[in-house]
Amino acid sequence: MKKPTLSLITLLILAAGLFLPLHREPVHADGGVLRVRIGVVQDGVVRITPDDLRNAGIDPKTIDPRTFAMSSQGQPVAIRVAGEGDGRFDDGDFIEFFGQKFHGSLQDEKYTDENVYWLTIGDAPGPRIPDVNATPSFDLTPPADFAAVVHAEENNYWYTQHRKDPPTKESWYWDQLRPYASQPGVTHTFAAAVPYPITDQSFALTVEENARMNVSHRTTIAFNDALLVDATWSAKRRAVFTATVPAGVAVSGINTVTIGALLQPGVTSDWVYVNYWELAYRREFSAWQGRIDFRAEEAGPHEYAIDGWAAPQVVILDISDPFAPRRLIEPATMAGDTWTLRFRVDDAAGDHFWLQEESAIAGPASIALRPPLDQLRQPDTGADVIIVTGQDLFPAAERLADWHRSRGYSSRVVFFQDLVDEFNDGIYHPRAVTNFLTWTQTQWPDPKPRYVVLFGDGNWNFKGYNPAKYPIEPIIVPPYLAWEDPWQGEVPDDNRYADLDDDGNPELALGRIPVNNMEEANAVVDKLTAYDENERSQFWQRIAVFIADDDPPVGDFAGDSDLIINNYLPPDVIPQRIYRNITHSDIASVRQAIADAINSGTFMVQYAGHGSPDTWMKGVGWSVQDVENLSNAGMYPLFSTFNCLDGYFAYPGRPSIAETTLRKADAGSIAAFSPTGLGATSEQTPFRETLMEVIFQDDVRTLGDALLLTKQRYFQHRGRHYLIETMTLFGDPTLTLPSGFYLNNAYTPLQLNPNPAPLNAPALPKLPERNPPRQEPLTPPL
Ligand SMILES: [Ca+2]
Ligand SMILES: [Ca+2]
Ligand SMILES: [Ca+2]
Ligand SMILES: [Ca+2]
Numbered sequence: 039m040k041k042p043t044l045s046l047i048t049l050l051i052l053a054a055g056l057f058l059p060l061h062r063e064p065v066h067a068d069g070g071v072l073r074v075r076i077g078v079v080q081d082g083v084v085r086i087t088p089d090d091l092r093n094a095g096i097d098p099k100t101i102d103p104r105t106f107a108m109s110s111q112g113q114p115v116a117i118r119v120a121g122e123g124d125g126r127f128d129d130g131d132f133i134e135f136f137g138q139k140f141h142g143s144l145q146d147e148k149y150t151d152e153n154v155y156w157l158t159i160g161d162a163p164g165p166r167i168p169d170v171n172a173t174p175s176f177d178l179t180p181p182a183d184f185a186a187v188v189h190a191e192e193n194n195y196w197y198t199q200h201r202k203d204p205p206t207k208e209s210w211y212w213d214q215l216r217p218y219a220s221q222p223g224v225t226h227t228f229a230a231a232v233p234y235p236i237t238d239q240s241f242a243l244t245v246e247e248n249a250r251m252n253v254s255h256r257t258t259i260a261f262n263d264a265l266l267v268d269a270t271w272s273a274k275r276r277a278v279f280t281a282t283v284p285a286g287v288a289v290s291g292i293n294t295v296t297i298g299a300l301l302q303p304g305v306t307s308d309w310v311y312v313n314y315w316e317l318a319y320r321r322e323f324s325a326w327q328g329r330i331d332f333r334a335e336e337a338g339p340h341e342y343a344i345d346g347w348a349a350p351q352v353v354i355l356d357i358s359d360p361f362a363p364r365r366l367i368e369p370a371t372m373a374g375d376t377w378t379l380r381f382r383v384d385d386a387a388g389d390h391f392w393l394q395e396e397s398a399i400a401g402p403a404s405i406a407l408r409p410p411l412d413q414l415r416q417p418d419t420g421a422d423v424i425i426v427t428g429q430d431l432f433p434a435a436e437r438l439a440d441w442h443r444s445r446g447y448s449s450r451v452v453f454f455q456d457l458v459d460e461f462n463d464g465i466y467h468p469r470a471v472t473n474f475l476t477w478t479q480t481q482w483p484d485p486k487p488r489y490v491v492l493f494g495d496g497n498w499n500f501k502g503y504n505p506a507k508y509p510i511e512p513i514i515v516p517p518y519l520a521w522e523d524p525w526q527g528e529v530p531d532d533n534r535y536a537d538l539d540d541d542g543n544p545e546l547a548l549g550r551i552p553v554n555n556m557e558e559a560n561a562v563v564d565k566l567t568a569y570d571e572n573e574r575s576q577f578w579q580r581i582a583v584f585i586a587d588d589d590p591p592v593g594d595f596a597g598d599s600d601l602i603i604n605n606y607l608p609p610d611v612i613p614q615r616i617y618r619n620i621t622h623s624d625i626a627s628v629r630q631a632i633a634d635a636i637n638s639g640t641f642m643v644q645y646a647g648h649g650s651p652d653t654w655m656k657g658v659g660w661s662v663q664d665v666e667n668l669s670n671a672g673m674y675p676l677f678s679t680f681n682c683l684d685g686y687f688a689y690p691g692r693p694s695i696a697e698t699t700l701r702k703a704d705a706g707s708i709a710a711f712s713p714t715g716l717g718a719t720s721e722q723t724p725f726r727e728t729l730m731e732v733i734f735q736d737d738v739r740t741l742g743d744a745l746l747l748t749k750q751r752y753f754q755h756r757g758r759h760y761l762i763e764t765m766t767l768f769g770d771p772t773l774t775l776p777s778g779f780y781l782n783n784a785y786t787p788l789q790l791n792p793n794p795a796p797l798n799a800p801a802l803p804k805l806p807e808r809n810p811p812r813q814e815p816l817t818p819p820l
Contacts, residue, residue, distance in 0.1 A: 072096060074157040075464060077404035078137035082329070083353050083394045084402055086133040086157070094405045096159070103127040107164025108135060110155045111463045116165040116362045133157070135167070136355055136363045136392065137402075140465060145207045149500050149516060152403065154464025165362065172354065172366035172381035180343040180380070183236050184332040186321035190230030190295070191314035194504040197250060198527035202760075205276050207521060209528050210503060211248065211311035215299035218307040225258070225298040232317060233326035234346075235288040241319035245279045245297065248311045255308055258298035262287050270302060288319060325376075328398030331357075331391060338385040344393060347377035351396040354381055358389045366391075411460050414452065420478070420485045421450035423772060426471055427493035428514040429453055434559030435493050438551075438770070441567050447772055448485060454494075454515050466500075468518040468535060475546060476538045488547060489742050489771045490536060493559070495552035495697065497690040498530075509691040512554045517688040522763040523715035530688040530714045531763045533749070542758035544749055547742025549709070549767035552687045552697040561703035565674050569708050571774045574610060578639025578673045579776060582611050585632060587647020587655045587681075588618040593719030595646040596620050598680075598726070602644065606730035610779040611641065618647070618659065628659045639673035641775075643707070646722070649681030651694035662698045665706060674708035676741070676775065678729065680722040685712030685766045696768045709741055709769025715760060725761050728752055733775065742771020 074094055078084060088098035103122035108115040121131030140146075140153040158164075193210035217224045235241065243266065249255050252274040259267035259279055266281035295315045299308055323330070324346035334340060350371035356364040369381035379393070423442045427435040435451045442449035454471070461477060462470035471490075478487050494514025502510055517530030536544040553559040574580050584603060586595035596617040603613040615621050616631045636643065647655050654660040677699060679685070685696040696712035711729065713722075729748045738744045749762045 071161045072101070072159040073408055073410060074159065075404075075406050075408035075459065076137075076155040076157060076402045077152045077464075078139060078155060079151045079153075079403045080137075080139050080400070082137060083355065083392070083399045084135055084137040084155075085399050086402060086405065088127050088129050088131065090401060090405050091127070095407045098127045101127055101159050103131065103133075105158075105160050105163055106133060107158045107161060108133075108155055109158075109164070110138075110153060110361070111465070113361050114165050115155060116167045118167040118365060134353070134399075136357050136360055138360055142465075143207075145519070146465075146467060148209070148498070148519065149468075150466035151501070152464075152466060154459075155402075156408075156464070167355075167363055167365050169367045170356070170364050170383075171368055172383055173368045174341045174370050174380045174382040176341070176370075176380075178339065178341040178382070180323065180341050181335070183320040183322050184335065186233075186319055186332070188230060188232050188317045188319070189314060190228060190316070193501070194507070195311060196498070196503075196508065197248070197311055198521075198529075199248065199276075200250070200274075200525055200527050202521055202524050202527065204521065204527065206246075206248075206313075207528070208246075208248070208313055209498075211313050213312045215297065215310045215312065216308065217299050217301045219301070222301040223298060224300075225296055226312070227294050227296045228312065228315060229292050229294045230315075231291060231326075232288055232293045232319065234290045234322040234324045235319045236322060237286045239320055240285050241283045241288060241317055243281045243283050243295070244316040244318075245281075245295065246276065246313040246315075247279070247297075248276045248313060249274055250309045250311065251307070253305045253308055254302040255310060256298075256300040256302050257310070258296075258300065260296040260298075262289065262293055263296070283317065283319075288317065293317075325352075325393065325395070328395035330393050333391070334385040334387055334389040336387050338383060338389075340385055341380060341382045342391070343378060343380040345374070345376050345378040347379060347395060349395060349397060350377045350379070352379055353394050353396060353399065354379070355392045355394075356383065356385070356389060357392045358386075360390075363392075408459060411456055414456060414460050414474070415477070415481070417450075417482060419448065420482045421487055422447040422485050423449040423489040423491065424475070424478070424487045425449065425451045425491045425493050426454055426457070426515055427451060428455070428512075430512075431494055431514060431553065431556060431559050434553075434556055434563055437560070437563045438491065438493065438566070441563065442772060445571075445772070447489070450487075451493075466516075468516055471515075471535050472538055475535075479538065479545075490546050490548040491770055492532060492535065492548065492550040493553070495554045495687060496530075497688045499690045511690050514554070515550070517714075520763060522760045524760060525716040526683075529764055530686065530766075532714070532766050533763045536746075542762060543753040544746055544762070547740075547746040547771040549742055549745075549769050549771040550687070551700065551769060553701060557703075558701045562700060564703070565706075565708055566770055566773065568672060569674060569773065570776055572776050574641060574776045574779045576639075579641045580611050580779065581614055581635075581640040582607060582642040582644070583614045583616060583632075583635045583640045583675070585628075585643065585645040585647070585654070585660075586615075586617040586620075587645075587659070588620070589648060589656065592648070593646070593723075595719070598646055598719070598723050599644065601723070602726065602730055606727065606734050608734050608778050614640070618655065625655065625657045625659050628655070629664065632660050633664060633667065636668055636675065637670050639670060640675045642678070643675045644678045644680070644726075645684075646680040646719075646726075649679070649684050649695075651683045651686040651689055651692055652698075654679075654681060654684070654695065660695070662693060662695055665695065665698045665702055668699075668702060668705040670706070671704045674706065676769075677707045677710035677712065678726070679710060679712045680717065680719075680726050681713070682716040683713065685710065685714045685764075685768060687714065687768070696766075700768050707769075709767065709773055711741075711745060712766055712768055713761070713764045714766050715764035717761060717764070721759070721761055725752055725765065737777075739775040739777065740771070741767055741769060741773050741775070745771075 118134040354366040372378040439449035457470040461473035492515040518534040520531035523529040536546040536548040584599040696710040699706040
């Protein structure tokens with residue numbers, strides 16, 4: 039059992055660390071306009087004091103509080119400014135407003151809990167919260183109870199449902215129940231506080247589960263040990279259980295829901311996730327931990343009497359419109375064991391009231407001076423290349439931009455957080471980048487950006503859940519999460535960054551360089567600056583290694599590789615085959631041959647077969663450990679991988695082959711075309727053929743352009759497609775492959791035969807293509 043508060047504390051720490059103040063010296067307004075960014079990560083009354091502004095770098099003596107104006111997500115937010123009448127923001131004065139954490143779709147909320155309130159100082163004043171007298175007359179009987187909901191949910195286990203278009207886009211679960219033969223029944227208990235339930239009515243309990251095994255399940259649910267559900271259900275799917283909690287069973291304080299998973303006859307194991315439980319109940323009008331909120335159930339006027347206060351200083355807000363609350367003042371206060379507050383209001387059904395003891399009012403989760411970044415909106419010149427990164431990687435990103443410039447591109451480094459603040463109202467979401475890129479295409483002077491480098495790694499553990507299982511790693515540029523993979527479900531989908539109109543067909547050439555720190559970043563830039571983009575004149579630049587797995591029911595990997603060799607490879611490039619069970623008889627010799635081929639120098643490596651993020655082939659013919667031993671300094675191949683998940687860069691603590699190979703200092707790859715999801719051979723092979731056609735027949739040798747054109751052609755034929763979303767360039771999109779040796783020189787075919795093993799194995803039977811993935815979807819460690 040976990041304490042519900044833990045995740046909130048983690049979250050607050052994360053949010054506090056998210057934003058680094060940009061200015062240390064106090065700023066004097068003196069006629070200028072200041073803009074302050076205020077982060078809010080929970081719903082409730084927020085107060086901003088002169089000390090908060092001092093901490094943000096503003097000298098409160100230089101500002102006039104009558105000019106304060108606040109907004110959030112583009113809407114004005116009414117504030118109360120205590121002590122503004124004298125034109126000075128003195129100690130003891132404060133700003134008070136109703137802050138809401140970020141509320142969005144389940145998918146959008148995965149990225150952040152932080153909502154941002156923008157305070158301007160020195161410009162036109164914004165709306166103020168009006169005071170409304172709420173003194174009671176004691177002539178109405180206060181309602182005794184009201185409809186309330188407790189939603190109990192924690193997030194400890196990641197699972198992406200292994201399907202497209204799931205009924206819920208949830209990918210984090212509270213717990214997992216895994217009965218098996220020798221332990222056929224598993225029960226776990228989930229606790230949460232229920233404040234002040236009345237005792238003479240029954241309530242509605244809801245529990246959501248998600249089964250990841252296609253078997254018959256049996257689920258039991260008890261509330262405070264009263265068994266309410268014993269149900270069987272089937273299939274790999276979400277299940278929502280509802281049950282009635284009898285009167286008197288719920289208690290004020292901690293209540294428990296005990297959920298069991300029991301093996302059905304004939305089932306040897308099961309695996310069920312628990313997402314949340316929710317109790318819809320009726321609550322007494324008593325404050326809980328200094329707070330209460332409720333809605334009017336019918337039109338008023340009403341007098342509400344609320345006890346349970348430790349002190350009579352309570353802020354009462356009508357937050358029916360949370361952007362424009364009303365403050366209810368001068369209630370009656372009555373001392374007793376606790377303080378009771380009584381107020382009168384002429385309300386409408388559904389009006390929402392929020393009461394919070396002054397001692398329970400929080401400051402902002404973060405506050406920082408944040409001037410508008412006009413140079414991002416209206417720069418003097420455009421840029422061919424945009425490098426999106428984080429401040430920590432700026433020196434290496436600038437080196438990358440210098441490399442772009444040395445090759446004739448204009449290039450500009452921008453920070454992801456700046457795009458969030460300028461182009462998505464401060465709400466942390468990959469959409470900030472597409473908003474920005476869309477802006478540049480219409481508003482920037484020429485040249486408009488054509489290439490985008492996502493310069494930084496990222497993973498999906500945005501809120502630091504369960505760090506023992508999912509280690510905390512930098513998120514410099516987040517993965518753009520999308521439910522696009524038919525087998526994995528939600529996958530990193532960098533294509534969305536480049537698809538400005540969200541039709542599935544990208545507009546810009548984009549690559550990700552998934553580096554986590556300056557050392558990794560410099561290592562990649564070092565390799566790029568050393569790469570020869572001119573001509574395949576060195577012998578190693580004319581070798582292309584083709585690696586094929588062997589599993590005929592899933593795909594003819596060797597045949598597909600020969601298809602590429604025979605139809606697309608230019609005459610000056612010499613194929614070298616490493617085909618499992620054909621050119622090499624066992625997995626150990628395959629593995630050795632791959633290492634030898636890369637270490638002796640090769641222009642290009644292509645792999646088709648089974649895969650997982652960190653392995654190639656069933657039985658592991660190649661892995662991230664093998665990458666560590668590479669020693670191909672100065673001879674960096676382009677990888678193209680047509681398997682499952684080789685490019686899945688976003689699993690914390692489990693780096694993928696594509697990212698590891700690119701990051702490897704003085705060895706490994708120069709770039710990779712790799713999938714972040716699973717794939718079917720029948721769909722990957724045409725994609726591969728198109729890519730080879732673009733590179734070798736149409737001579738589009740700039741990697742970003744080549745992948746963009748491939749995707750656009752694939753889109754023409756198939757429309758929206760998961761491979762367009764998941765095939766990702768790991769590397770710099772402006773990198774250009776050297777041109778063919780034969781283009782500039784009289785070409786004489788080489789007599790060398792670096793492929794010692796002829797294709798003398800019996801031809802593989804061409805079995806009908808099937809669509810199952812070549813590898814199980816990602817499974818969290820047990
Ligand atoms: Ca004052
Ligand atoms: Ca959840
Ligand atoms: Ca598009
Ligand atoms: Ca990674």
